[in-house]
Amino acid sequence: MAKAQVQLISEEGLRHDGRRPDELRPIRMKVGVLSNADGSALVEFGKTRVIAAVYGPREPIQKYMVLPDRAVLRVRYHMAPFSTSERKSPAPSRREIELSKVIRESLEPVLLPEYFPRTTIDVFIEVLQADGGTRTASVTAASLALADAGIPMKALVGGVAVGKVNGVLVLDVDEVEDSAGEADLPIAAAPDIGLITLFQLNGVLTRDEIRAAVNMALKAIEYIVEKEKEALKAKYEF
Amino acid sequence: MAKAQVQLISEEGLRHDGRRPDELRPIRMKVGVLSNADGSALVEFGKTRVIAAVYGPREPIQKYMVLPDRAVLRVRYHMAPFSTSERKSPAPSRREIELSKVIRESLEPVLLPEYFPRTTIDVFIEVLQADGGTRTASVTAASLALADAGIPMKALVGGVAVGKVNGVLVLDVDEVEDSAGEADLPIAAAPDIGLITLFQLNGVLTRDEIRAAVNMALKAIEYIVEKEKEALKAKYEF
Amino acid sequence: MAKAQVQLISEEGLRHDGRRPDELRPIRMKVGVLSNADGSALVEFGKTRVIAAVYGPREPIQKYMVLPDRAVLRVRYHMAPFSTSERKSPAPSRREIELSKVIRESLEPVLLPEYFPRTTIDVFIEVLQADGGTRTASVTAASLALADAGIPMKALVGGVAVGKVNGVLVLDVDEVEDSAGEADLPIAAAPDIGLITLFQLNGVLTRDEIRAAVNMALKAIEYIVEKEKEALKAKYEF
Amino acid sequence: MSVTPFRLPTIPLYKKETIMNLIAKGLRLDGVRTPESPRSVKVEVGVIEKAEGSAHVRLGNTQVIAGVKIDVGTPFRDTPDQGVLTVHAEFVPLASPLFEPGPPDENAIELARVIDRSLREVGAVDLNALAIRPGEKVWIVWVDLYILDHDGNLFDASMLAAMAALLDAKLPYYEEIETGEIVLDRSKSEGPLPVKHRVVTVTLAKIGDYLIVDPDFEEESVADARIVLAFDEQGRIVGAQKTGPGGLTTADLEKAMDLGWRAAEVYFKALDEALAGKTGGS
């Protein structure tokens, strides 16, 4: 990746915001933040902030958009115009179209759509602030919102990106690290059933680096899914 | 409104085109001007010229666009590319989308849609020349075209805009007054049932000015609706 | 036509590529070039290269797009972005929309749509390289693909364009001749039933010139349709 | 993608027979016309005061308005010293129960492109005279065709309206300000738009074995095909288009050129009358 060589790892091995390589940003999760949606969640990884809402299972507005034996999942990943440094046009970009697809395909492995034939389950995700890792934060928020909506799932899904910055693998890359780094490997997984459900690589890595990065991510995702369970409990205990 | 202070009211209190403040432009109305439409009308307020056509009640082309207990009203306000000084792109602008909505909502109070369940009544309005007051001329033309199509109505609707120019309230503003004036208050009403059905304010007015402007408009609309009745009679007497 | 007067006919009466005025470019036709399509054909006139695929008769995806008593024909003429000197945007241009229509209307006279009520027959044409005469090559390829798909037809259709260059009528104009010439007259016909099914004129001709051009084209089309029959036989003999 | 029209009303078979029987006797459905004659045609210019040129055409019950707007713009890269002429047609939904709101469909695009080509190929508008600063600033001439009432034969009515509006059009007055920008004053004029040639189209419909001039909507509905021929005043053919699902024989083509030119002369006369003193037509 032909990037300018910015120094983002200090001599002490710390990152530009003071984190250790395997340290997550402060994470905040809140479930049930919207009154209209059947399920909803707000998720923050540092300054990255996404909100997800779930509607359904419901009858689709476009009557033909059904399957006779199971529910159809619709997912929209969308960025608010004010979420980025330069205003983002609200029309869906090619990037948003691709990410909507990979996020949908990261959720489908844990759903049980055969319980709800001829219906639609809608997951609407809005990125309110983008500071790196929006797609993995989105998967996390969507998983929480689905659980909040009472949609049966085999397991919760969580996500995080591992990057390579100045030759070092770092967990939960932010925007500065993402744009200066050598690689970005967003991963989502359902640890309770041992499945990686989102896997992309943007950059150049050896097979050994991929192994190490996947391990780093999966360990973090176990922690993230624990936080999800706490957030769900928090809602229902009060 | 931060407009250049153009002098548009003479020392004698007359307007740039010689009208008194409460004087309408020459009005012309003609009903039944198209052969295909179920009803049609051409309306002129000075150089402002609009044509409206009504199709229906008819079965909608999009079968889902129906209500089980009444007719659906579809209204399109559209400007011809040659109607303005600089050519207007024929794609619908945000302004045309908004005006289509307020015109639809200015006609619905006088319709009896429950007479025609599962049908569509279409009102298509084309602005052939725009010289101020196109939306109120459009409501007037649409009301005539609906009557010409034999659609039952509680009352006829007419419209006119009152402006504030050099501090003076003036009736039936033209384009020069609209662009230089301090306020523009388009109003439509159905005098026979005492309802204001379109009401917008673009500009700054005190509550007393609004009262005065509404009275000025309603008086003119009574006259306009009389002219509508004459135009309808004229068609059916010949 | 206000074109720069380029000399494109030599003193010996030959064209810029050495052809005589009534000479076709080398023609190549191949049937059954795609595995998914129900019928397909590749057609070359010199460097002009088009491929056509036929799907159907089949149930349309948009259920309303049917006729109760016959098949609906859908035709798309589309240029690949790399088919022209400057990259062509893949969004359909006004030219492509018009040509899709005239090509559809050049095929409908030979079809027997009443054999397949409530179905769609789809003809998809891609111009891979454009060097003049793409619409007539497209008609030729479409005719072959329809035959390859086993769609019953009254006759095969073939097409070619006649141009006027430096005052001389020339057969099968290429891009150089088309852009410098005085007139371009693309024609398609079904010689076996004596019908001209595509006829356009871009340029200025006298009535006598039109007569001569039509004769020149029809003679060539008889030859082209013979080549079509050979290409179809070639597929089924091996 | 072009699709066989599947929303047209079904035409009863006997209607086509009725029409053919009439034609065989030299008659038309309206009880007035012969197969060779166009409907009454009325051309009025200057109908839109805010446009640089305009015309309203009635061809029987068909009504079309053409508006010409003229702006300053940048030339095309391959013709830096020429103005730009653009023809655009809108089939607005008030004109017919078959028209729906939306961007121009294939019929509107075909109509605009046939008219555009016919004007362009014969050099009807002198584009070379429309450069303000060659290579930089040229006049952009928009011809907008607005169908108000569709009772058949939109081609001929639209071409008449386009031609009349171009002949009616005046170039706006302009000044070049210090920054080099061109500022228009549309209340004054630089003189008429330079129009060098007049063009009309004549549309003929083939119904069974017959060819008729200027089909109305009902006749178009039963027609097998139509042929549109554009003529200049010397009778040269400056554009042509077969349209509709059927085919033509070479004999049809021969006859169409013949009947077409006779009808063209009627249209040219209507155009002349409209322009004479710039008042109404026939």
Place this chain on the structure above:
Amino acid sequence: MSVTPFRLPTIPLYKKETIMNLIAKGLRLDGVRTPESPRSVKVEVGVIEKAEGSAHVRLGNTQVIAGVKIDVGTPFRDTPDQGVLTVHAEFVPLASPLFEPGPPDENAIELARVIDRSLREVGAVDLNALAIRPGEKVWIVWVDLYILDHDGNLFDASMLAAMAALLDAKLPYYEEIETGEIVLDRSKSEGPLPVKHRVVTVTLAKIGDYLIVDPDFEEESVADARIVLAFDEQGRIVGAQKTGPGGLTTADLEKAMDLGWRAAEVYFKALDEALAGKTGGS
């Protein structure tokens, strides 16, 4: 084209009667409010650190975020010495089961345009102070309204969010480099966006013969019409819009101006509290 809404859930007739019976007794469905009082309103500014200005408004269960983004751009030709203010609204589908993904529909466009006009007509933002190089480079101010939860009265919540976000907004720091280009450093600021006037809207719904302030979603569903009135701090009316399918009498209008101004004072107070020390309101 505007179409009578045909996908709204059917409202049982008795619900409208229930609501009217309550209003007759000076009550609302929520058991707390009078017909004249808005719901609890909470305004929070600075909620999006990456935006130049932002605000989150809760009006009962309705939630709106407004973000202000400021870029450098070209002025409009007819106002070369002024900055540009653009208001845009997205009714994103997470906010309501009635919202579908897609470009803004007529409701989102109407809302944005009413708010845009009300800000513009009173000169809320001093556009004259937003020229960087007059005629060439000016500040472009985007106000993006994001509906997060739709429980009625999007107008008032959105206008409060827009106003609070504008009052929160800072101009980014800029430098002019040799080529003449303007380069922004959004981590620093040139100072606050110049806001000269504060505006709020008050929406009243007409249900039967009654007028109520700040309708929630259920009340809107049964309302005959709504009137939106924009007020500046002196109580002048700086914008208005009747919306919905019904009509109003002159008496309704009179009463709306009266009740409207009283509610406007509540909204202005919430705005003041949010801005005081830039922390949340009540």
Place this chain on the structure above:
Amino acid sequence: MSVTPFRLPTIPLYKKETIMNLIAKGLRLDGVRTPESPRSVKVEVGVIEKAEGSAHVRLGNTQVIAGVKIDVGTPFRDTPDQGVLTVHAEFVPLASPLFEPGPPDENAIELARVIDRSLREVGAVDLNALAIRPGEKVWIVWVDLYILDHDGNLFDASMLAAMAALLDAKLPYYEEIETGEIVLDRSKSEGPLPVKHRVVTVTLAKIGDYLIVDPDFEEESVADARIVLAFDEQGRIVGAQKTGPGGLTTADLEKAMDLGWRAAEVYFKALDEALAGKTGGS
């Protein structure tokens, strides 16, 4: 918005079982391949004379054409000294009964973006060598992928076509005229497009507990998920994408990297053969 595909033909359950039973025995549906081997691959370059570079790839029955067009344009603001590389894919309807006319859908966009990223991240095309006048004029390189026949594994066939077309591509000859404009003469060349690295992708499908290389359309239809891995010639992974509705274990990933690299070597060989003397492959 992304939607679970709801128009795919229903796959009978026994077909999946048949396929899995075969794989268990080291066989595939075609009776020829092992689970680890790709289909026969044939790469031909220079197939579109008018394009600056082109290639036709057959991978079994899957056919893809890639065309490279090169124009002069403006660089991106954040990379003023680099050329621009754009990858675009069209799933034209002649390639499959499942493709409909229209703008690229999520599958076409995903494919183009995965290929674009894999080329970009490893620096396959030397964009730094593509500035004509740094900051002003640079080469714009368009890679257009055209699927002609879809029998599965569009990723690998498209990447092979893109790579071969880039290796085939020549920069057009240009001259700078007085006005500073760049004028191209496409009949002559400035030399080959500077390509520094070769990349291929290998796609593996997970069916039940098995992983197979280069799935055809039927195998894709029953697959739980696919993993696309992009390799450079040193065996580094320069891009990856899990696609499809299922998940993968870490063991799957491990195995995919292993099998993937072996298949990548087959693809690189086909590429070499196509480029050697620029004639067809195996």
